Amino acid sequence: MKKDLRFLVVDDFSTMRRIIKNLLHDLGYANVQEADDGKTALPMLQAESFDVLITDWNMPGMPGLDLLKAVRSDPKLAKIPVLMLTAEAKREQIVEAAKAGVNGYVIKPFTAQVLAEKLEKILA
Amino acid sequence: MSATLQQRWGEVCVSLREALEAGDEVGFFAAVEALTGMRERGVWDSLRQLDLRLRAALDQFRLDPRLLRLAGTEMPDARARLDHVLRLTDEAAHRTMDLVESSMPLVARTAAAAAAFAAECREACTDGATEPRPLELLARLENHFAAAHADGETVKTNLVEVLMAQGFQDLSGQIIRRVIELVAQLEAELARLVQDSGQGAAENRHAPLGAEDHTRGLGPPIPGVSTGTVDGQQDVDELLAMGVAMKGVS
Numbered sequence: 001m002k003k004d005l006r007f008l009v010v011d012d013f014s015t016m017r018r019i020i021k022n023l024l025h026d027l028g029y030a031n032v033q034e035a036d037d038g039k040t041a042l043p044m045l046q047a048e049s050f051d052v053l054i055t056d057w058n059m060p061g062m063p064g065l066d067l068l069k070a071v072r073s074d075p076k077l078a079k080i081p082v083l084m085l086t087a088e089a090k091r092e093q094i095v096e097a098a099k100a101g102v103n104g105y106v107i108k109p110f111t112a113q114v115l116a117e118k119l120e121k122i123l124a
Numbered sequence: 125m126s127a128t129l130q131q132r133w134g135e136v137c138v139s140l141r142e143a144l145e146a147g148d149e150v151g152f153f154a155a156v157e158a159l160t161g162m163r164e165r166g167v168w169d170s171l172r173q174l175d176l177r178l179r180a181a182l183d184q185f186r187l188d189p190r191l192l193r194l195a196g197t198e199m200p201d202a203r204a205r206l207d208h209v210l211r212l213t214d215e216a217a218h219r220t221m222d223l224v225e226s227s228m229p230l231v232a233r234t235a236a237a238a239a240a241f242a243a244e245c246r247e248a249c250t251d252g253a254t255e256p257r258p259l260e261l262l263a264r265l266e267n268h269f270a271a272a273h274a275d276g277e278t279v280k281t282n283l284v285e286v287l288m289a290q291g292f293q294d295l296s297g298q299i300i301r302r303v304i305e306l307v308a309q310l311e312a313e314l315a316r317l318v319q320d321s322g323q324g325a326a327e328n329r330h331a332p333l334g335a336e337d338h339t340r341g342l343g344p345p346i347p348g349v350s351t352g353t354v355d356g357q358q359d360v361d362e363l364l365a366m367g368v369a370m371k372g373v374s
Contacts, residue, residue, distance in 0.1 A: 013294035022287055058298055058341025065339055087295055087344035089353040094360055096339070098367020105364045107357055108344065109291050112284055114357055 003028040005051040005123070010034075010041040010067065011085075012059040016108075020054060020085065023112050027119070038062025042070055045077055052123070057086035057093070065093075065100060072101040081122045085110065136162065181317065191317070194310050202303045204349045209296040216292035223282040223289070230275040237268050298343040 007029055009020045017034045024032050033050075035041035037059040045053065053071065057064035064084055071077045083104040084097055094105055103122040106114055136158050143151035241264075248258050345353040354360050 011294070013297055015290050016294040019287055019291055023284075026284065058343055063340050065341075086341070087298060088338075088341050089345040089350070089360075090338055090342065091352055091354055091363055093338050093342075094354065094363040095367035095370065098364045099371045101371070102364070105360050107354065107360050108295060109288070110357070112288060 002123075004031060005029060006049065007032040007052045007054060008035060008041060008044060008050045010036070010038065010053070010055040010059070010064065012036050012056065016056070020115075023115055026112070027116055038064060038067030038070070041067055045071065045080070046074070050080065052119075053080055053082045054085055055082065057084060057088040057097075065097060068097065068100050068102055083118060083122055085115070133159075133162070188313075188317075191313055194306075194313060198306050199310075201346070201349050202306050205299045205303050205346050208344075208346050209299050212292045212296045212299075216289045219289045220286050223286050227279045227282045230279055234272045234275050238272070241265055241268055295344045299346070302343050 007024055009017050009024075009032055011017045011020070011034075014036075017036075021032045021034065033044065033048075035044055038055070039061040041053075041055070042062070044050075053067075055064040055067055062070075064086060068082055068084070071080060071082060081103045082101070083106065084102050085106045085108065087108040088094075089107055097105055104118040106118050136155055140152065140155035140159065142148075143155055241261075244261060245265075248261050342350075354363060
């Protein structure tokens with residue numbers, strides 16, 4: 001796995017962003033930036049070149065599903081791997097996220113091992 | 125005296141004056157009775173109107189689907205949500221303390237052994253390297269470093285777990301946010317009810333409470349409250365694969 005990949009972590013809870021950032025550091029990924037919702041994340045994605053997007057679903061402003069749809073409809077961002085890391089657990093939500101083009105879906109609470117496995121899968 | 129006042133009270137006042145001047149006691153008290161009766165009728169009318177307004181407000185309270193839903197479903201759900209928050213914070217606190225407690229003896233053992241070896245090494249250096257002791261010391265040092273390495277790995281794993289346990293803040297925060305929204309809805313509904321009963325407006329409002337919009341997110345599943353949720357990460361992986369397959373078809 002390339003360790004110089006650039007990550008954008010989007011979650012409205014700073015504690016969760018910190019947890020994900022620490023886990024990514026532990027996996028050897030040091031280049032991690034943060035945003036607190038889709039509205040903040042989208043201009044960052046458009047302005048800089050990120051390699052991976054990890055996003056929560058339930059956020060004020062722009063939710064993760066809307067961010068995912070916006071990313072997939074932007075030709076410059078359409079190919080970026082997106083991992084949804086969320087407590088949203090309704091079956092139809094997961095199917096909807098898949099249809100919207102999510103690459104991985106991890107349900108909270110999660111373990112460091114599950115995050116590592118899913119990342120490895122979407123980056124393969 | 126205005127025309128209305130004259131029309132309303134004039135006749136009875138004339139009867140009263142005439143009975144007084146004529147010394148007609150029966151006629152006088154009959155006029156007084158008529159006068160107080162007219163006055164009381166006004167009070168009764170006001171009371172009747174107030175009664176009607178109160179009844180309308182109570183009917184509205186009973187019939188309003190939004191209030192019924194708030195009282196019947198949303199409030200018990202809110203209690204279940206807060207119970208779940210309590211469990212989450214309790215579990216996270218205990219998990220964190222368990223991990224810290226299991227890490228402390230490992231760190232203490234490594235630190236104590238390192239201090240003892242440091243003292244022994246200093247002593248061995250002053251004895252000189254020709255003594256057989258340094259070889260034996262090196263063997264024990266090797267064991268110590270192996271143990272320190274294993275303990276260090278365990279402590280590192282525990283620290284990652286401590287970090288993960290803090291995820292409760294995100295989950296409980298999302299749940300509390302939903303309860304706050306519910307309390308705000310209830311507050312608005314009650315304020316509206318109070319206002320309506322004051323104004324006597326008793327129309328029934330059928331606008332539903334904000335319907336659940338899963339595209340904005342529903343928050344963490346609550347045991348005993350949420351329905352149609354997945355059962356673990358494996359379930360998620362299967363659904364995701366299914367969703368991707370469906371996307372390919374459509």
